[in-house]
Ligand SMILES: [Fe+2]
């Protein structure tokens with residue numbers, strides 16, 4: 001159910017958005033992307049999301065000295081509230097971007113080494129968190145507002161090659 | 172029951188699997204562990220002799236020396252030891268260890284040994300899947316148990332059993348454990364207590380009268396909260412069916428690392444705070460949203476954790492009091508709530 005159908009649905013949604021824009025007579029800066037180009041863009045995004053998923057689950061040893069990974073405390077990136085950034089955080093005393101809060105959680109609960117904010121890995125951290133909050137309302141600045149990620153039935157929450165183990169292979 | 176129970180007595184209570192055995196031996200050595208009086212538990216006529224018990228849960232200890240989670244579990248033990256009146260015993264809700272290694276379990280047992288009162292414990296998935304419970308059983312005894320205490324029948328079950336996903340692909344023990352450690356792992360699927368424990372449970376309660384006060388203790392909730400994170404027990408409907416003859420059943424569980432209450436039929440369900448970290452509430456509506464705790468402040472490393480104590484009255488009413496390390500409770504929960 002997860003992998004193929006989800007991939008297909010998302011792809012179809014992407015396509016129908018493009019179609020709707022066309023129908024509405026939207027002007028394009030250049031001719032619309034071909035389905036192949038769109039598929040490539042999507043694949044590149046999912047590759048970053050997948051890297052992010054691995055990073056949230058301990059793929060980089062230097063992000064922790066006490067064994068903790070983001071996934072310990074933020075399953076499915078819950079309580080990371082990416083769509084509420086930028087916002088005021090009391091530990092900084094100012095408005096900060098999501099990436100800075102990622103580094104805060106690396107340095108504090110995990111006592112690890114912060115990521116370069118412009119690195120591909122930081123983009124991946126962000127890609128995974130935002131992808132699991134897709135479709136959620138963007139509400140910058142609401143520091144006290146606890147949001148929830150999208151509901152995931154099983155799988156990773158994004159289209160990824162199944163492992164072939166357990167229910168990951170469930171149709 | 173005395174406030175100070177020495178090691179050998181305590182071990183002995185936690186190792187004795189069946190109430191009958193515990194009672195027999197306890198009487199034989201002439202100490203009152205408070206687990207006697209099976210007859211009254213069976214008829215329930217005389218009601219409960221009021222008492223309290225505490226719950227500590229989800230310590231998730233790592234192997235590193237002086238890890239912050241060691242201190243957090245020790246804080247929980249100190250908190251329970253300082254309760255007045257002292258609870259009669261402590262239930263531990265599973266996930267002593269993070270990676271299921273023997274050193275982590277031994278460390279957990281050592282910290283829990285400082286409790287002034289007896290301990291009963293059931294396993295969590297983090298305790299189990301490295302060696303399928305071998306080290307855990309060696310340290311803590313049987314994972315399926317029942318005993319009677321002051322008119323109440325207590326049951327403990329191992330609710331974290333999943334279908335074998337490792338044998339066929341030939342996974343190592345460590346691979347199996349690593350897969351189970353991830354809450355939102357796409358691989359293991361929903362867990363439960365499985366057939367053998369269901370049969371055991373049916374037998375265990377067969378001769379109990381419907382007015383017997385029953386407390387059931389598992390790692391995961393006995394209702395479908397958020398199956399994705401195994402906030403569920405797959406055979407909970409069967410468990411609830413077996414226990415449906417009782418007037419009132421209280422279910423207490425760990426695993427969700429948060430405050431939470433629910434009620435289904437004759438069963439009330441209360442979650443335990445963990446001592447390691449709090450978990451966010453999953454993306455589902457709660458039937459009793461007033462039992463949600465405050466958001467944890469990540470700059471206070473002990474926020475969103477704690478212990479809990481339950482006072483049972485003569486009529487088997489429970490007063491649930493969460494005892495968070497920091498300011499986690501909404502006004503609704505501050506003075507406890509009745510179940
Ligand atoms: Fe846990």
Ligand SMILES: [Fe+2]
Nearest residue numbers: 266295296426
């Ligand atoms: Fe657990």
